[in-house]
Amino acid sequence: MCLPVAGSLPASKTHAKGRRWAFLPSADATSPSLGTLTIVQSKRDTVSYGIAREEGQVLFAKLTDTAEVYGVTCDRAGRPVKCNCKGYSFKATCKHVDTVEELKADGIL
Numbered sequence: 001m002c003l004p005v006a007g008s009l010p011a012s013k014t015h016a017k018g019r020r021w022a023f024l025p026s027a028d029a030t031s032p033s034l035g036t037l038t039i040v041q042s043k044r045d046t047v048s049y050g051i052a053r054e055e056g057q058v059l060f061a062k063l064t065d066t067a068e069v070y071g072v073t074c075d076r077a078g079r080p081v082k083c084n085c086k087g088y089s090f091k092a093t094c095k096h097v098d099t100v101e102e103l104k105a106d107g108i109l
Contacts, residue, residue: 002027002035007106009098013091015041021099023051023108034109036063039095058100058109072100078109 002025009019018040025035037060038048049060057071058080070085080100087094103109 005106005108007102009039009041009095009102012041012093012095012098015045018042019095019098021102023103037099037103039099041095053109058096058103060096070096072096074100078104080104 004022004024006020006022009021011017011019020040022038022040023035024037026033032052032054034051034053036048037051038046040046048063050063052059052061057073060070060072062068062070070083072080072083075081080097082088083094083096085094085096088097100109
């Protein structure tokens with residue numbers, strides 16, 4: 001049985017408090033998806049993603065009509081080093097990188 005897991009994210013310049021995440025693991029062990037992740041930064045900034053691992057990356061596939069996919073590249077030790085989202089290109093950090101760090105620290109990745 002797969003149980004949901006939740007945690008908090010560190011404050012960012014645009015979101016000083018209340019950033020959090022919730023992860024629901026996939027019930028299908030044969031699925032390439034690890035599960036569904038929801039990141040909440042504010043009442044208006046809540047996004048759900050399908051999460052998968054592929055060739056040194058953690059992929060975030062947005063579960064919306066746009067179906068955007070962001071890739072967090074990890075080093076050999078599994079630490080996130082960059083993301084291909086717009087936020088990372090401007091700030092050298094983003095919610096995707098922060099979440100991978102937290103999921104790794106919690107033993108989910």
